[in-house]
Amino acid sequence: xxxxxxxxxxxxxxxxxxxxxxxxxxxxxxxxxxxxxxxxxxxxxxxxxxxxxxxxxxxxxxxxxxxxxxxxxxxxxxxxxxxxxxxxxxxxxxxxxxxxxxxxxxxxxxxxxxxxxxxxxxxxxxxxxxxxxxxxxxxxxxxxxxxxxxxxxxxxxxxxxxxxxxxxxxxxxxxxxxxxxxxxxxxxxxxxxxxxxxxxxxxxxxxxxxxxxxxxxxxxxxxxxxxxxxxxxxxxxxxxxxxxxxxxxxxxxxxxxxxxxxxxxxxxxxxxxxxxxxxxxxxxxxxxxxxxxxxxxxxxxxxxxxxxxxxxxxxxxxxxxxxxxxxxxxxxxxxxxxxxxxxxxxxxxxxxxxxxxxxxxxxxxxxxxxxxxxxxxxxxxxxxxxxxxxxxxxxxxxxxxxxxxxxxxxxxxxxxxxxxxxxxxxxxxxxxxxxx
Amino acid sequence: xxxxxxxxxxxxxxxxxxxxxxxxxxxxxxxxxxxxxxxxxxxxxxxxxxxxxxxxxxxxxxxxxxxxxxxxxxxxxxxxxxxxxxxxxxxxxxxxxxxxxxxxxxxxxxxxxxxxxxxxxxxxxxxxxxxxxxxxxxxxxxxxxxxxxxxxxxxxxxxxxxxxxxxxxxxxxxxxxxxxxxxxxxxxxxxxxxxxxxxxxxxxxxxxxxxxxxxxxxxxxxxxxxxxxxxxxxxxxxxxxxxxxxxxxxxxxxxxxxxxxxxxxxxxxxxxxxxxxxxxxxxxxxxxxxxxxxxxxxxxxxxxxxxxxxxxxxxxxxxxxxxxxxxxxxxxxxxxxxx
Numbered sequence: 001x002x003x004x005x006x007x008x009x010x011x012x013x014x015x016x017x018x019x020x021x022x023x024x025x026x027x028x029x030x031x032x033x034x035x036x037x038x039x040x041x042x043x044x045x046x047x048x049x050x051x052x053x054x055x056x057x058x059x060x061x062x063x064x065x066x067x068x069x070x071x072x073x074x075x076x077x078x079x080x081x082x083x084x085x086x087x088x089x090x091x092x093x094x095x096x097x098x099x100x101x102x103x104x105x106x107x108x109x110x111x112x113x114x115x116x117x118x119x120x121x122x123x124x125x126x127x128x129x130x131x132x133x134x135x136x137x138x139x140x141x142x143x144x145x146x147x148x149x150x151x152x153x154x155x156x157x158x159x160x161x162x163x164x165x166x167x168x169x170x171x172x173x174x175x176x177x178x179x180x181x182x183x184x185x186x187x188x189x190x191x192x193x194x195x196x197x198x199x200x201x202x203x204x205x206x207x208x209x210x211x212x213x214x215x216x217x218x219x220x221x222x223x224x225x226x227x228x229x230x231x232x233x234x235x236x237x238x239x240x241x242x243x244x245x246x247x248x249x250x251x252x253x254x255x256x257x258x259x260x261x262x263x264x265x266x267x268x269x270x271x272x273x274x275x276x277x278x279x280x281x282x283x284x285x286x287x288x289x290x291x292x293x294x295x296x297x298x299x300x301x302x303x304x305x306x307x308x309x310x311x312x313x314x315x316x317x318x319x320x321x322x323x324x325x326x327x328x329x330x331x332x333x334x335x336x337x338x339x340x341x342x343x344x345x346x347x348x349x350x351x352x353x354x355x356x357x358x359x360x361x362x363x364x365x366x367x368x369x370x371x372x373x374x375x376x377x378x379x380x381x382x383x384x385x386x387x388x389x390x391x392x393x394x395x396x397x398x399x400x401x402x403x404x405x406x407x408x409x410x411x412x413x414x415x416x417x418x419x420x421x422x423x424x425x426x427x428x429x430x431x432x433x434x435x436x
Numbered sequence: 437x438x439x440x441x442x443x444x445x446x447x448x449x450x451x452x453x454x455x456x457x458x459x460x461x462x463x464x465x466x467x468x469x470x471x472x473x474x475x476x477x478x479x480x481x482x483x484x485x486x487x488x489x490x491x492x493x494x495x496x497x498x499x500x501x502x503x504x505x506x507x508x509x510x511x512x513x514x515x516x517x518x519x520x521x522x523x524x525x526x527x528x529x530x531x532x533x534x535x536x537x538x539x540x541x542x543x544x545x546x547x548x549x550x551x552x553x554x555x556x557x558x559x560x561x562x563x564x565x566x567x568x569x570x571x572x573x574x575x576x577x578x579x580x581x582x583x584x585x586x587x588x589x590x591x592x593x594x595x596x597x598x599x600x601x602x603x604x605x606x607x608x609x610x611x612x613x614x615x616x617x618x619x620x621x622x623x624x625x626x627x628x629x630x631x632x633x634x635x636x637x638x639x640x641x642x643x644x645x646x647x648x649x650x651x652x653x654x655x656x657x658x659x660x661x662x663x664x665x666x667x668x669x670x671x672x673x674x675x676x677x678x679x680x681x682x683x684x685x686x687x688x689x690x691x692x693x694x695x696x697x698x699x700x701x702x703x704x705x706x707x708x709x710x711x712x713x714x715x716x717x718x719x720x721x722x723x724x725x726x727x728x729x730x731x732x733x734x735x736x737x738x739x740x741x742x743x744x745x746x747x748x749x750x751x752x753x754x755x756x757x758x759x760x761x762x763x764x765x766x767x768x769x770x771x772x773x774x775x
Contacts, residue, residue, distance in 0.1 A: 072641065073752070097486055106488040225513060286521060290528030378476075381516045381525075387476055391484050391516070393614065394477030395491070396752045400641035402614065 057088070064089035067096050071397035094398050095408050101392065102385055102408065105228015111155075111220065115231045118152045121145060122238060130423065146242075153227075153235070155219035159211035163204050167196035185344070224302040228383040230412055236302070237371040237416075240309040244370070245363070247310065248317025249356075253347065255322055266318070273315035279376050281308045286380035305377055313370040320362035324355035357431050364424035368417045385409045460532050460664070460671035461723055464505055469513045472498035473531035476516040479637040480747035480755075481537050490514045493746040494535040496736035497556055497662050497679065501533065504678045504728040509735035523548055526665060533664050533675055539589065540661040549666040553676035556662060556739075558759040558768050560654035561593050562632035564639060567647050569626060574653035578603040583616045583625035585609075590630055593656040613638070631658055633747065633755055640752040674722055680771040681729040684711055685738035687762055687771065692737035699730045711774045718774060739769065 021027060034044040066089055069075045075091035083089060095102070104112055125145035128138035144165065151161035174195035179188035212218075227235065254266030273281070285304040293299055328351060336346035356363075378387035389405040392398050464470050474482040474494055482492040490512075499509040515531050526534045527549070537559075538544070540552045563574050563582075571577060574597070584591055586609045598605050608625045610616040617638055620628040628635070635650050642648060662679065664672050685691070688708050690698055695712070702714040709715035713726035722728065736742045740762075747755045761767025 076643065101484070101486070101488060106484070109487075225515070283520070287524045290524055290530060379518060379520070381476055381518050381521050383476065383516055387516070390614075391477035394475075394479045394483035395485060396479055396483075396637075396640075399479050399637065399752075400617070402618065 061088045061090050065092045066090070067092050069093035070097060072399070072401050090404055091401060092404050092408075094392065094401050094404050098388075098392050098398075099408075102229045102388055102405075104231050105383055105388065106226040107222060107228070107231060108220070108226065111222065114152050114155075114219070114222075118149050119234065121152070122149060130427075151219070153222065154224075155221040157208065157212040158217040158219075159208040159215075162211070163208035164200070166207070167199045167204065170199045171196040185342075224300045227302060229385050229388050232302070232377070232382060232384050233371070233374045234416070236306055236309055236374045236377065239306045240313050240370050240374075241367045243306075243310040244313040244317055247314035249321055249352070251314060251318035252321035252325060255318065256325060270315045270318050273311055274319070278309075278312050278373055279379060281312055282376055282380050284308070301380075301382065305380070305382065309370065309374065313366060316366045316369075317363060320359050320366055321355060323362065324357075324359035325351065327358050328354055360424055360428055360431070364420055368420055371416060371420070372413060385412070460668045461505065461674065464532055468506065469511050470498065470502040470505065470533070471513045471515055471531045472501070473515045473517045473522055473525050473534040473536055474498065475536045476518055478537060478634075480633070480751065480753045482514075482535075491746070493557065493742060494537060494662075496742040496746065497535040498533070499735045500682060500732040501675055501678050503731040503735035504681075504724060505674065507725070507731055509731075523550070526550065526663065529665075532671070533662055535662040537660040538663060540659045540663075544663075550663045551666055551669075551672045552661040552663045553672060554661060554679050555659040555768075556679055557633070557660040559631045559633050559658035559660055560759075561590050561629060561656040561658065562635050562654050563627050563629050563651040564620070564635045564648055565627045565651060567649055571627075571651070574651045574655065575601055575603065577605060577627060579605070580626040581606045581608055581624070583608045583610055583620050583628045585613065585616060585630060586611060588630075589656070589658075594629055597655040633753075636755050637747075637753045640754055670723060674724065677722060678729075678732050681711060681732055681774075682739040682742070683762070683769050683771040684774055685729070685733045686740040686769075687764065690733060690738060691741055692734050695730055695733045699727060707774055716775075 018024070022031065035041040064079070064083055064087060066075050066078050069078055069091070070093070072091060072094075075089075075093050079087055079089045079091075100109065100112070104115060107115060122145065125142045128134045128136070128142055147161040147165045151158055171192040175188045175192035178191040179185060182188070251266050251270055254262045255270065257263045257266070282305060285308045286301060289299065289304060332350060332354065333346070336350040339346075341349065375384055375386045377384050378390070381387075383391060386409065389409060392405065393401060472495075474490065474492075477483045478492070478494075480492055481494045482490060485491050495514070498512050498514065502512045503509040515525060517525050517531070517534070517536055522534055522536050522538065523544075525531050533553075535556075537557065539559075540555060544550055545552055563577070565571050565577075577598075582594065582605050584594055584607050591607070591609075594605070594607070608619065610619055613630065613634065616628060616630070619625060621642070628638075632650065632654060639645050639648050639650065662675055664675055684707075685695070688705065688711065690708060690711070698708055699712040699714060702709045706715060710718055712730050713719050713728070717726075719726040719728045737745070740757075743755075743757065743760065744750060747753045749756060757765070757767060759768050761769065763770040
């Protein structure tokens with residue numbers, strides 16, 4: 001029975017071993033993701049080759065960038081001296097030489113703080129609108145912001161801006177008084193329109209003049225012609241965005257209205273504006289209006305462009321919001337009626353909050369498009385960043401430089417558009433518009 | 437019918453515009469600034485420098501007029517205009533004059549109702565080719581691919597030239613000058629054609645300018661001229677004679693350096709005296725002060741000085757005087773006499 005101790009199975013455990021080399025770590029990942037079949041292997045190799053070609057050309061160009069020098073030829077001399085003849089190097093000296101111009105156009109250089117402060121003021125004043133967590137009292141500041149910003153950018157006496165703002169206050173008071181005493185909302189709206197017009201045509205001049213006489217607070221005036229570069233793009237873009245949203249909402253509601261006139265005026269406006277390219281409207285603003293306006297009237301070109309851009313984007317916004325309105329179930333409208341709300345209350349409390357929530361991606365999309373479309377003003381002779389790039393290239397110092405300018409301009413636009421896109425994502429997440 | 441009404445309204449608006457505008461000179465004096473239409477950017481002719489101050493050959497013309505009228509060469513509001521907006525800007529009164537390397541043609545003068553105030557630069561269409569192509573005359577370009585900007589007179593001139601010389605070519609149509617140069621440098625075409633001044637300016641910015649030559653043939657006439665609206669002859673005269681004053685000053689040897697000295701007292705040369713207002717009443721006839729030409733010359737120098745500073749052989753653009761030399765030096769610049 002000497003064999004009784006023999007066992008058929010091992011008595012001790014085998015030490016665990018590493019998995020085969022091909023089934024672990026990087027190699028496994030590579031095999032699964034990049035070389036899982038012949039086709040994928042070929043595609044992988046081709047992609048790597050492509051990426052390598054692009055990077056190997058672009059990296060030295062960026063890495064060797066030259067940031068000092070007064071002209072393209074100086075750039076080339078520096079490059080030849082430090083890197084050897086014909087090396088690939090970007091000449092970003094053009095940016096360090098002309099960045100003020102690209103950002104501010106011909107804005108007086110001792111006033112550069114004004115557009116910068118205006119941008120921060122704008123961002124600050126828009127915060128209570130964008131983030132509901134902030135106290136609602138701040139909205140008063142938001143309402144005052146447009147007047148402060150216009151005064152800051154164009155200069156002049158602060159009392160002109162204050163007095164213009166008083167006109168809106170007069171309208172608001174007229175609305176309150178009429179609606180509480182007579183109770184007719186139509187009359188109240190008419191009063192709210194009439195009061196500011198009366199105020200502006202009669203009292204505006206004396207009021208602003210009197211206050212300027214007593215407490216003169218003035219900034220040096222800046223003409224619209226002196227605006228340029230990103231200041232111009234951002235002003236046109238922001239003014240267009242801020243003005244076109246309310247106008248677009250009104251147009252979308254108008255298009256759904258049961259009133260014949262309002263409905264077909266809205267439809268006609270939207271279809272006509274949307275059916276013609278923006279560049280054609282810009283040419284209308286800059287060329288055709290000149291013939292119709294009486295000579296000597298100085299209707300600011302920048303204002304004309306802002307109006308055209310606003311109308312154009314309002315038509316698109318209206319259609320985006322109409323999509324949101326159409327997506328609401330009929331029951332929502334009926335529920336609002338059943339509660340006894342009038343038209344404006346039901347829109348404000350029930351319909352629009354839901355419709356706008358649905359339309360957020362579309363609205364932000366339109367705004368991003370609008371902001372980038374501001375570069376079209378180059379065709380009517382306004383010097384936006386693209387136009388200034390042309391003007392900079394026209395100086396003998398920088399003729400023949402292309403990519404560096406366009407990369408800078410592209411980067412600036414990307415920063416603005418990307419932040420808008422991120423905000424829209426944040427808003428969507430917060431409002432959770434999907435039915436869970 | 438509706439169209440007629442529309443056109444009628446346009447005409448009325450146009451007539452009203454003509455009738456209502458006071459004299460341009462009064463407008464400019466009241467405003468204290470000259471509105472001058474320039475290019476949005478053309479090397480050597482008009483471009484803002486790093487401080488945002490406009491510089492260039494066309495810009496100097498604006499400054500000379502501003503100096504003559506207002507006494508201050510910096511009292512100019514430059515309005516950048518594109519090829520499309522330039523004529524409307526002038527016709528609608530947005531600018532008082534246009535100095536935007538605009539070719540003087542029959543239809544622009546007669547049909548568009550402008551008044552050209554004399555040529556300030558005689559240009560012409562030329563060709564640029566790489567030296568390696570081994571071509572020395574445009575007539576050797578048989579079968580060549582030629583980069584050309586679309587929608588310009590240069591396109592038509594090119595077709596005319598090749599047809600009249602019985603040789604063939606293949607056009608590569610391109611939208612802008614910058615793009616055309618990229619294409620040319622990338623070898624997409626054998627030759628690039630545009631105004632000779634533009635060719636020279638572009639060639640100067642190449643990495644190796646010596647690798648490219650500008651062929652001797654000039655195949656078109658492009659007299660570039662400042663222009664004003666029809667109907668205000670006094671203003672037209674002011675611009676025309678400011679240009680003539682700059683040309684005459686060069687002819688008489690009056691420069692920005694010595695103009696003050698010449699103007700201090702009447703000298704031996706009666707024409708210099710008349711030009712600078714130390715003798716005669718020429719300034720008053722224009723409705724300007726007696727020393728209008730002194731200020732215009734002091735602003736940017738005489739024609740030759742402005743040429744040398746902006747586009748002449750000492751600049752990177754390096755244009756020779758050529759046709760733009762004085763008639764006494766074999767060029768075309770010939771100002772009527774000041775008397």
